[in-house]
Amino acid sequence: MSGDGTVGKACDVLDLVAGFNRPVRFGELLDHSPFPKATLYRFLQTLTNQGMLSYDSDRQSYTLGIRLVRLAHAAWTQSSLAPVARPHLDALSRDLGETVHLAQLDASQVLYVDKRNADDPVEMYSQAGKVGPAYCTGVGKAMLAFLPEDALTRAIQQQSFHRFTPHTLGSEAELRAELDAIRARGYAFDREEHEPGIICIAAPILTPGDRMLGAMSITGPTSRTDLKTLEKWAPRVRQAADDIGREAQAWRFPETLHKEAMAT
Template structure:
């Protein structure tokens, strides 16, 4: 058996960085030492070095430590080096194989959804969506899933410029109903499209996030209402939400 080259000091530094990255409000020396079951003075020495190298920074008022500029720069470089659409396609294919319905990947561009990938199931029906096709944000699963998690400023800017069109009897056609829907989506972590854009097509969608917590896009499962009915729509919502979380972690999101 080959001898391990694992360095205990390096492992401790990595555990420190992981714990701090998980804490939104930052974390103090004592709490960090308790979590990692390390001597407080040992932890402080690591923290001091990481702060000096700008991988961490200490808040002036609380004295808690949080991620520094060097970590953000490093994470940004890694994300930029990855063709993220190719990187996550296996997740889309796996989701399609599990649920046997069509899976979409979309982003928001200029206030509209753009489908940038689509994995069709063997029993697919003819749908509006295709790669490169644009669609409204207010009545599509992917659109609503992304819109709900944008910053308030970006969200408001998109909503105030929506020119509502009633595609079906279920289409949302005013800001008030859309804002109510957004609150529900944020609470449950997924969006539903109950024949809002296409008659006879239901959809469940969830957002995906980047390493810095910004919503990047969304994925959806879509199928005919004869198969994707009210009962199994929520089952599919759980599946798409789980896959979206796996993709987000792959992209570095905590």
């Protein structure tokens, strides 16, 4: 439960509704809610009145409201890397033919903010808007590797180290060793660590001043590619990530970019 007062609790209720991925009835929410019945009902009413939730009186169920759609679109436009990265994702997808991901960190986890499917797509967990683990995905490890040490320590403390496959990193020591290797070579791999049969190469998206903004990856199934093939694309992926970082710096942090230029 959030410790941020009424607003935090309201966000907890939104997360609860969103977690069902379908219309959900009050009784189901109550079964999974930390709030008393009256408190939960009051939050649901307020959020519905504000357009953050929608209530279907015929089915007596709640879904996320249209106001959230507007806010999400504004956040995607103003805060995510997606608008800047779009042409680079399109070019990689067109030239390489495999799945391209764009991700940012959200509460020490991976938030997929954009995706281009392969020419011959395969089913995988990642979708734009989904959240996944950072310690066992290529984009997640690429981002963790370039966090400042204090932020990295906090992020590692929030990893579950659940073993999804026999290849999943299972401890902080294993993860830190992997992050050292990623820093040395400048890119990360997913060696079937999150999903069996799915591998990737990922590069961090850094500003010219080394501020970590996100990561991007080229992902494919082991049935048609391997890590050696993916590694051949490392220069291309790193160049695209560098271009995105430079353009995003000018877009999101123009004052910082000016100061860094003056200092050189």
